[in-house]
Amino acid sequence: NAGVTQTPKFRVLKTGQSMTLLCAQDMNHEYMYWYRQDPGMGLRLIHYSVGEGTTAKGEVPDGYNVSRLKKQNFLLGLESAAPSQTSVYFCASSYPTGRINSPLHFGNGTRLTVT
Amino acid sequence: AQTVTQSQPEMSVQEAETVTLSCTYDTSESDYYLFWYKQPPSRQMILVIRQEAYKQQNATENRFSVNFQKAAKSFSLKISDSQLGDAAMYFCAYRRSNFGNEKLTFGTGTRLTIIP
Numbered sequence: 641n642a643g644v645t646q647t648p649k650f651r652v653l654k655t656g657q658s659m660t661l662l663c664a665q666d667m668n669h670e671y672m673y674w675y676r677q678d679p680g681m682g683l684r685l686i687h688y689s690v691g692e693g694t695t696a697k698g699e700v701p702d703g704y705n706v707s708r709l710k711k712q713n714f715l716l717g718l719e720s721a722a723p724s725q726t727s728v729y730f731c732a733s734s735y736p737t738g739r740i741n742s743p744l745h746f747g748n749g750t751r752l753t754v755t
Numbered sequence: 756a757q758t759v760t761q762s763q764p765e766m767s768v769q770e771a772e773t774v775t776l777s778c779t780y781d782t783s784e785s786d787y788y789l790f791w792y793k794q795p796p797s798r799q800m801i802l803v804i805r806q807e808a809y810k811q812q813n814a815t816e817n818r819f820s821v822n823f824q825k826a827a828k829s830f831s832l833k834i835s836d837s838q839l840g841d842a843a844m845y846f847c848a849y850r851r852s853n854f855g856n857e858k859l860t861f862g863t864g865t866r867l868t869i870i871p
Contacts, residue, residue: 673858673859675861680764680863681863682759682846682861682862682863682864683846683859683861684861685858685859685860688858698858728798730800732800732859743790743802743805744800744802744859746799746800748797748798748799749798749799
């Protein structure tokens with residue numbers, strides 16, 4: 641059982657380049673999320689999805705786009721990378737909550753450096 | 756908007772001793788969930804313990820327990836018999852329980868060092 645898998649694990653970009661981070665989960669979770677982690681700031685939500693074909697903005701969405709074409713995949717795109725996007729990116733997934741305390745399951749993160 | 760505050764950027768404890776990590780949160784909701792996540796140097800985010808706000812009983816998971824004070828909006832984590840493997844960043848997190856709102860709000864973390 642792989643859980644949540646992120647690719648790549650590391651990436652270095654030059655300012656202005658574009659890239660896509662891939663997140664795949666095999667737990668049949670409805671909900672998926674992209675967070676970024678910066679020193680002293682904890683994890684901040686970039687975008688999330690509550691189901692296939694749907695996406696929504698989180699706390700820090702500027703400069704990023706996402707797509708959820710398949711239930712098991714959630715892609716995060718950077719159209720024109722900036723040094724401020726240097727960060728560690730985490731994907732997570734979960735079941736819907738309601739009265740069920742469904743925790744988030746995280747991938748192992750992608751360390752992105754923009755020079 | 757909900758906020759989560761961890762006022763201790765760093766903590767240290769002697770191996771086998773007990774340590775308590777603090778977390779406070781701000782919300783106008785009456786029903787919500789609280790979590791503690793552990794992030795070791797491997798960078799993986801690991802769920803340590805969770806608490807439902809409607810439950811008065813404090814959650815426990817082996818050596819980990821919480822002190823949930825709903826009126827004070829406080830959710831501290833107690834680690835008993837600290838082990839070297841407990842060294843990590845610990846994040847407190849909050850989530851509303853409304854169906855359709857699944858966003859998890861994190862605190863800034865507490866780095867825990869275990870002294871052998």
